[in-house]
Amino acid sequence: MSEARRLEVLRAIVEDFVHSREPVGSRMLLDRHQLGVSAATIRNDMALLEEEGLIVAPHTSSGRVPTEQGYRRFVDRIEDVRPLSSAERRAIQALIEGAGDVDEVLERTVRLLAQLTNQVAVLQVPQFSNTVVRHIELVGLGEGRTLVVLIGSNGKVEQRVAQLERDVAEEDLQVLKAALLGGLADSRLDEVPARAELALSSLPQTLRAAGASLAAALNSLSEHSVVDKIVMAGTANLARSNRDFSLSITPVLEALEEQVVLLRLLSELEIDPRGVAVRIGRENMYDGLEETSVVATGYGPDKIAKVGVLGPTRMDYSSSMAAVRAVARYLSRILSS
Amino acid sequence: MSEARRLEVLRAIVEDFVHSREPVGSRMLLDRHQLGVSAATIRNDMALLEEEGLIVAPHTSSGRVPTEQGYRRFVDRIEDVRPLSSAERRAIQALIEGAGDVDEVLERTVRLLAQLTNQVAVLQVPQFSNTVVRHIELVGLGEGRTLVVLIGSNGKVEQRVAQLERDVAEEDLQVLKAALLGGLADSRLDEVPARAELALSSLPQTLRAAGASLAAALNSLSEHSVVDKIVMAGTANLARSNRDFSLSITPVLEALEEQVVLLRLLSELEIDPRGVAVRIGRENMYDGLEETSVVATGYGPDKIAKVGVLGPTRMDYSSSMAAVRAVARYLSRILSS
DNA sequence: ACTTAGCACTTGAACGTGTCGAGTGCTAAG
DNA sequence: CTTAGCACTCGACACGTTCAAGTGCTAAGT
Numbered sequence: 001m002s003e004a005r006r007l008e009v010l011r012a013i014v015e016d017f018v019h020s021r022e023p024v025g026s027r028m029l030l031d032r033h034q035l036g037v038s039a040a041t042i043r044n045d046m047a048l049l050e051e052e053g054l055i056v057a058p059h060t061s062s063g064r065v066p067t068e069q070g071y072r073r074f075v076d077r078i079e080d081v082r083p084l085s086s087a088e089r090r091a092i093q094a095l096i097e098g099a100g101d102v103d104e105v106l107e108r109t110v111r112l113l114a115q116l117t118n119q120v121a122v123l124q125v126p127q128f129s130n131t132v133v134r135h136i137e138l139v140g141l142g143e144g145r146t147l148v149v150l151i152g153s154n155g156k157v158e159q160r161v162a163q164l165e166r167d168v169a170e171e172d173l174q175v176l177k178a179a180l181l182g183g184l185a186d187s188r189l190d191e192v193p194a195r196a197e198l199a200l201s202s203l204p205q206t207l208r209a210a211g212a213s214l215a216a217a218l219n220s221l222s223e224h225s226v227v228d229k230i231v232m233a234g235t236a237n238l239a240r241s242n243r244d245f246s247l248s249i250t251p252v253l254e255a256l257e258e259q260v261v262l263l264r265l266l267s268e269l270e271i272d273p274r275g276v277a278v279r280i281g282r283e284n285m286y287d288g289l290e291e292t293s294v295v296a297t298g299y300g301p302d303k304i305a306k307v308g309v310l311g312p313t314r315m316d317y318s319s320s321m322a323a324v325r326a327v328a329r330y331l332s333r334i335l336s337s
Numbered sequence: 338m339s340e341a342r343r344l345e346v347l348r349a350i351v352e353d354f355v356h357s358r359e360p361v362g363s364r365m366l367l368d369r370h371q372l373g374v375s376a377a378t379i380r381n382d383m384a385l386l387e388e389e390g391l392i393v394a395p396h397t398s399s400g401r402v403p404t405e406q407g408y409r410r411f412v413d414r415i416e417d418v419r420p421l422s423s424a425e426r427r428a429i430q431a432l433i434e435g436a437g438d439v440d441e442v443l444e445r446t447v448r449l450l451a452q453l454t455n456q457v458a459v460l461q462v463p464q465f466s467n468t469v470v471r472h473i474e475l476v477g478l479g480e481g482r483t484l485v486v487l488i489g490s491n492g493k494v495e496q497r498v499a500q501l502e503r504d505v506a507e508e509d510l511q512v513l514k515a516a517l518l519g520g521l522a523d524s525r526l527d528e529v530p531a532r533a534e535l536a537l538s539s540l541p542q543t544l545r546a547a548g549a550s551l552a553a554a555l556n557s558l559s560e561h562s563v564v565d566k567i568v569m570a571g572t573a574n575l576a577r578s579n580r581d582f583s584l585s586i587t588p589v590l591e592a593l594e595e596q597v598v599l600l601r602l603l604s605e606l607e608i609d610p611r612g613v614a615v616r617i618g619r620e621n622m623y624d625g626l627e628e629t630s631v632v633a634t635g636y637g638p639d640k641i642a643k644v645g646v647l648g649p650t651r652m653d654y655s656s657s658m659a660a661v662r663a664v665a666r667y668l669s670r671i672l673s674s
Numbered sequence: 675a676c677t678t679a680g681c682a683c684t685t686g687a688a689c690g691t692g693t694c695g696a697g698t699g700c701t702a703a704g
Numbered sequence: 705c706t707t708a709g710c711a712c713t714c715g716a717c718a719c720g721t722t723c724a725a726g727t728g729c730t731a732a733g734t
Binding site: 381399 | 726
C-alpha cells in the first residue's frame with residue numbers, strides 16, 4: 001500500500017473530475033492516466049482514500065468525487081508554478097498599453113483575471129487618499145488585554161485586542177489614548193505608522209512599551225481599514241460554468257452583492273508560503289459560499305489589498321493559483337511605477 | 338366581436354402568465370377572472386388575438402402565451418398608476434434616514450429598487466464635477482447638415498448631426514468652431530449651456546442662427562456625456578426569477594458587465610408621456626438582451642440620468658413602472674436638497 | 675350576428691417497465 | 705501486495721401507456 005501512489009490516484013481523480021464534471025471510476029482513470037497498475041489496485045486505493053474521507057461515491061457503485069478535504073490535500077500538494085502561457089503574456093501586454101488612471105488599471109486587471117481563469121474575479125480597492133483617522137478608543141479588558149478601536153472618516157470601524165506585557169491603569173490608558181489621538185487624528189491612513197511612531201516619543205518612559213504594542217495594533221487596523229471598495233468581473237462565468245446547475249448560483253450572487261461580506265472574506269485570508277491563499281468550500285464560513293472556493297493573494301505596497309478569483313469548489317486550482325499570482329505580481333509592478 | 342373584451346382577454350392572459358409562468362388556457366382564464374362570457378367565446382377571442390400576433394400557442398393545443406407585441410399592447414394600455422404600498426413607503430423612509438453622501442444615496446436607491454421589483458436595478462451616475470470639455474469638432478456634410486463632435490476629458494466621444502437652415506461655408510465653420518471652442522474649452526459639462534450662449538454673442542450677425550443650432554446640439558451632447566458610470570444591484574434576482582431557466586442568464590450577465598452597452602441602452606430610451614420608458618424584448622437591439630425588458634425613467638435636474646429595472650420579458654410591467662417612477666421621483670427630491 | 679354547448683382530436687407531462695453499461699466489493703489465485 | 709474474475713447495484717435511456725388540459729369546429733340558441 002504505497003502512500004505515494006494513493007496520493008497520485010487522488011490527484012488523477014481531482015484532475016479528471018475538474019475537467020469532466022462527472023464522477024470518475026477506476027476504468028476511466030486507467031485509460032486517461034498511465035499509473036502502472038491495474039483497475040483492481042486502483043479500486044483498493046480508492047477504498048482507502050474513501051476511508052480517509054478524501055473522496056466519496058455519490059451513490060453505491062458509481063465513480064468517486066473528491067470531498068472538500070480531498071481538494072484541500074490536493075491543493076496542499078501543489079508546489080510548482082505553471083509558467084505563464086504566451087496567450088497570457090499577450091493579454092497582459094495589451095493591458096499595459098491601454099493603461100489610463102489607476103482606477104482603470106484595476107478595472108482592467110479584474111476583467112483580465114476573470115477572462116484568464118473563466119471565473120469570477122474580485123479585487124479590493126485601496127483608498128488611502130479619501131480616508132483619515134476620525135477617532136481612537138482604548139478599553140482595558142484586564143490582564144494586559146486591551147481593545148483597540150479605530151474609526152475612519154469613511155465610517156469603517158475596525159477593532160482588535162492587543163496583548164500588553166502587563167496591566168495598565170485606567171489613568172495611563174487615558175494618557176496613551178490622548179497621545180495617540182493627538183498624533184494621529186486626521187492623519188491619512190497610510191501615514192498612520194509614521195505618525196504613531198512620532199506620537200510614542202512624547203510618552204513617559206514607563207508607557208513606551210505599552211504604547212508600542214498599541215501602535216502596532218493600530219498599524220494593522222489601518223491596513224484593514226484602507227480597503228473599503230471592491231471591483232468585480234466575470235459573474236457571467238459563474239452562470240456559464242454552472243449551466244448544469246449542480247450548485248444554485250443564486251446564493252452566490254447574493255453573497256457577491258454584499259460587498260461587506262466580500263471585503264471581510266478577503267481581508268481574513270492569510271497568504272501561505274507559496275504566495276497565495278486558498279479557501280475551499282465550507283472553509284468560507286459565509287452563507288451562500290459553502291460550495292465555492294476562493295483563491296487570492298495580496299498586491300501593491302505591503303500587499304495590503306487582495307485580488308483573487310471565486311468559483312465552484314470543483315475548479316482548476318492549479319491554473320487559478322498561477323493566474324492569480326501572476327496578475328498580482330504584474331499589478332504590483334505597474335502600481336509602483 | 339367586441340374589441341374591448343378582446344383586449345380585456347389579453348390583459349387577463351398577460352397577468353396570469355406573469356404570475357403562473359405557464360401557458361394560460363380558456364379554462365383557467367374563466368376561473369380566475371370574471372369575464373362575463375363562456376370558455377368558448379374566450380376561445381374565439383383568443384383565436385383572433387393569435388391572428389393579430391399578440392399571443393401564440395407554444396404547441397398545438399396548450400394554452401396561449403403573450404408575444405412581444407402582446408406585451409407591448411398591454412403596456413401601452415396601462416394608464417393608471419398604482420399608488421405606493423405602505424411597505425414601500427417604509428422602505429423609502431428607512432432609506433432617507435441612512436442618507437450619507439450622494440454616492441451612498443444612489444447605491445442605496447438602486448438596491449431598494451431591486452428589492453421592490455425583485456429585478457435587476459440599474460442607475461446611471463451623473464458626474465458633472467470630474468469631466469470638462471476637451472475638444473469640439475464641426476464637419477460640414479452638405480445641405481446644411483453638420484456633424485457636431487464633443488470630446489470630454491473622461492474620454493467619451495459623443496456626436497450628432499445638426500440640421501442648419503442653409504449650408505455654411507468651410508471658413509465660416511472654422512469661425513464657429515473657434516468661437517465655441519474658445520468659450521467652452523475646459524468648461525464643466527453642466528456649464529455648457531450657459532457658456533455656449535455667451536460664446537454666441539461674440540459671433541457676427543450672419544452666423545448667429547447657425548451658431549444657435551450648433552449650440553443646441555452641443556447642449557444635448559453634454560447631457561449624454563455627463564453620465565459615464567453605472568451602479569447596479571439585484572443580479573441575484575435574475576437567477577432566482579429564472580430557476581426554471583427559460584432563458585439562459587449567461588448572455589444577460591455578460592451584457593450587464595458591458596457597462597458601455599448598458600450606458601448606451603439607457604441613454605437611448607425616450608421617456609413617454611406617462612413618465613416612463615419601456616423596451617420589450619427585441620426592441621432592445623443588443624446581443625443577449627433579446628428576451629429581457631427594460632423599464633426606466635429619468636431623474637435629477639433635467640432628468641439627465643436614468644434609473645430603471647431590467648428583467649425577463651415576462652415581468653410585472655405594472656408594478657415595475659410604478660416602482661421605477663416612485664423611486665425616481667423620490668430620488669430627484671432628495672438630490673435637490 | 676354573437677354566444678354557447680358539446681365533441682373529437684392533439685399533445686406534453688407523468689409514470690412504469692425493461693435494457694444497458696459503468697462501476698463496485700469481494701474472493702481466490704499469482 | 706497485486707491481479708483477474710464474478711455477482712451485484714444503480715442511474716441513464718428508450719419505450720409505451722395513460723391522463724388531463726386545451727383546442728377547433730359544428731350546430732343549436734338568443
